Amino acid sequence: MASQSSRPALKSSPAPTTADLRRDNLGRVLRLVHEDGAMTRAAITERLGLARGTVGVLLDMLVRGGLLVERSPELPGTRGRPSPVFDTVPTGATVLAVDLAVEGFRLAVVGLGGRVLSRHEWPWDPAASTEQSVATLVERLRGAARRRTAAPYQAVGVACWGIVRGRDGFVHLAPNLGWRDVALGALLSDGLGAGRAGAGGLVQHVVVANDADLGAVAEYRRGAGAGARRLLYVHSDVGVGGGIVHEGTVLGASGGYAGEIGHMTVDPRGVRCRCGAVGCWETEVDERALLRAAGVPDPPEPASLAGAVAGVLEDARAGRPAAVEAVRIVSTALGTGLASLVHILGPDRIVLGGYLADLYALSPVPTRRVLQERGFSAEARDVPILPASRRADASFLGAAEYALEPLLSDPAAVLRPR
């Protein structure tokens, strides 16, 4: 049963044609302005290396489609012919970005260019079943979507804390919501008529993804990970999640459930994890691990966990031995896991989110020392570790960016039907 299993059943990827070229370049122009903000024709031409005429045509299409606007140049200052700038139209494409939290769900309407247009928040009904909760979510989204049907593109991006299959947004497990095996992606798509342009279709696209993956996207696009070639994003509060962006693509969100870095085994004689296994990394580095190491009892209310953690960090800052020692232990465990990940993935930057940013800011030495000891190369030993710069918004922004992706890779497909 080994060799030469039939034929390579996988079809060769279709070869690109001139139409693909146009699609690609149209997307590149839009993406550039979306990511880097307003800029002139000349700047776009320079950045993309295209011919001037080409850029002109592409910009014209995007303006005509309502995604970009041409504005008169602000106060020339430089000499030479002043050049009008092109900027995104925030209402030209909007994403309903959703963050599913324990108490309720937060909704942000994010426009093209990354501008947050509005925010809302609704509590869960504690008595509601999973089905009812999802139905409520759909209802709220429908309401928000209906208010914005003028935009040529509208999408929904949901950040879900838990184990989510990127391919179709199937939620295998969302511990803090108590959800298990919920086909959230399909339910939202149906409820909002994703794809159905005319009849009842409120949005073009729905994505549901792991919040750590989306945090990685956010940091890569508009945060501390910008410009990295291979970014490792590690987030922790309760549990540890992570996302890997490799040369611009998210490792994990495409197919299965990759990126569950919190559950790599680091100690066969360790603590039992929520997932049922023993010795998962997250049992040694998440917030409860810190409390355990500090001898602080687990607060009964999940809501007060953050406060207890802040307390331990404060105590450590103040020099109380028990807290200092706890921080040292957890920081070391953080370093050990990071070292493994560096061996496996070779990131050129690491971004820490959640309480890890605070932990590392307080006590970088134990973490760095492990990397120094275990790294095989200067690159590995000295990987830059940065705090996440999008702490509060990471999931939102990532969800928005991710949901916007279809538009950015093929604006024409969205504009054509109009």
Added chain:
Amino acid sequence: MASQSSRPALKSSPAPTTADLRRDNLGRVLRLVHEDGAMTRAAITERLGLARGTVGVLLDMLVRGGLLVERSPELPGTRGRPSPVFDTVPTGATVLAVDLAVEGFRLAVVGLGGRVLSRHEWPWDPAASTEQSVATLVERLRGAARRRTAAPYQAVGVACWGIVRGRDGFVHLAPNLGWRDVALGALLSDGLGAGRAGAGGLVQHVVVANDADLGAVAEYRRGAGAGARRLLYVHSDVGVGGGIVHEGTVLGASGGYAGEIGHMTVDPRGVRCRCGAVGCWETEVDERALLRAAGVPDPPEPASLAGAVAGVLEDARAGRPAAVEAVRIVSTALGTGLASLVHILGPDRIVLGGYLADLYALSPVPTRRVLQERGFSAEARDVPILPASRRADASFLGAAEYALEPLLSDPAAVLRPR
């Protein structure tokens, strides 16, 4: 419905032009024939989805460049106009594939299409310094390269067991050769005049890479990993190496030293590793780990290690308790590490090389059980695990494929200067 299938390509910099289009498609045609063997115009047209005329032009260029030949069709049999097949010219592009082993280095001349044209083997001079050994290697390669200067493309691919920086082929550490910090890639490039087309340039391109990475390439291209979307290749004899192929690109070979999966930490109270750290995965799953678990003393000669391992496996097959238990322990450790890697990377296939193929064939249950216990999804729990189908040749083939890459992605650049 089918939303969620976005393939995020978050890059922006280089915009493709029509020239890139042509380059791309020319490469696709060559790659297709190289990988899947001789085929007709019609088949190529179908596989690539290009217009018939386009394929005709591209094939014409490749034939004119001496990379492909047109052959009369074999026995029509079917009705319709018979179609000549196009096949690779093995001598049209050759790679000098090198495997650096303990006793000496092996050299295979591999032609386009993956055909091995010749093999050679030279022992190291035990008294030689590292510099002298490299000089010898260069000399042998020069000799082999000079014999084949007729080919439009010639390259060198070196598989090196150790820690190798993919970017430039810098060998940080090659334990079995006793090499440390050798700029092998640069030395070979200089010695063979890589790139210098006219004056003394014998080859176009030189790559040096980790043998596990190259094994992964070989298995992905022409072995048990063919067709996988995300392939995890794990190899072990002494030490554990690994390679990850994600959507057709090697995760480690591009930049730093990634892919050193043998050195992820699995037990803080474990055994000290050669690398100086404690509890590396390879201390629990490589050949010496098996011997240790079986209570067999480490043979003094590295050469007799394989024999000792085979003996333990044989004993286990025969049901001797100590050997059976040792195999169980190591298989379990294999499963633990694989489970972590599955969590992190989410491969859709795992290929085991080196003695791990035999170990798993003998005792798959403990490994599979760990994956079953720890996996979060059906995909993760049931990842196919296959033995490498290119056991002996993996490094060779991978080196050849990898060194051929520049030709396959841009045949015109090679053909133009002629």
Added chain:
DNA sequence: GTTAATTAATTACTGTCGCGAACAAATCTT
């Protein structure tokens, strides 16, 4: 205040790429 220099956008022209339709070729079927 006029002129030169500088930078930018538009326009027209040219060459290339891939597509599709029509036609030609080679074999099989009836």
Added chain:
DNA sequence: AAGATTTGTTCGCGACAGTAATTAATTAAC
């Protein structure tokens, strides 16, 4: 022998990008 079937080639078309000349708008220099 005529039609059917599949394949390869040719040629016109549209789309795209590159180049160069022209026009436009501003600053700097005299």
